[in-house]
């Protein structure tokens with residue numbers, strides 16, 4: 001049985017002080033929640049204070065990106081050991097905003113994925129098609145290319161330590177959500193791909209999260225789908241009440 005995961009991707013929002021306040025509020029609201037893993041992914045500058053705010057709770061910490069090297073002359077970058085010392089257990093990789101605005105390729109995502117696993121961080125690997133690709137019936141092709149690119153060279157044991165997030169680009173921050181059926185179909189495809197590459201047992205162990213305009217109004221239905229093992233939440237994770245409701249809907253499903 002896969003334990004559902006609800007991860008908040010705060011993107012480039014919240015100063016350190018605001019981040020501390022939001023994390024403290026969430027700690028209070030989620031202190032009695034069991035049966036769901038909650039992960040907060042604040043900006044790098046707030047990792048320490050969010051960790052401090054969450055102390056003594058079961059809420060986990062993640063980062064939104066990292067470099068694949070351990071150290072080096074890479075101005076503006078953050079390494080896996082730096083994330084570990086900040087208290088991170090998870091790292092989001094290959095988010096569509098990284099791919100779109102910072103030219104991240106499948107090769108980059110692959111290098112980061114291998115590095116995260118080497119250093120003991122659990123990667124949340126994002127894949128998803130753009131609107132024109134969906135309309136041209138290329139969703140399957142795009143997802144397969146991104147999955148194969150990201151997971152290239154991994155063995156089943158490594159693959160089993162990952163989390164996948166299906167985030168249709170046309171649904172991110174747009175208010176448009178994939179219908180539960182549409183999302184479930186792609187999750188099924190992802191699980192089949194994982195099964196054919198790494199074996200059925202491995203594929204059954206991997207959490208596949210849905211992301212793209214998840215909010216309290218739609219989270220229950222989405223998370224109730226058999227192949228949807230949680231949510232990667234952007235906008236709605238910036239509001240404690242909304243995020244709490246989404247987490248609660250994961251517990252019930």
Ligand code: PGA
Pocket residue numbers: 009167171172173174211212213214232233234235236
């Ligand atoms: P959204 O973002 O919930 O604001 O659509 C999701 C994401 O980008 O992870």
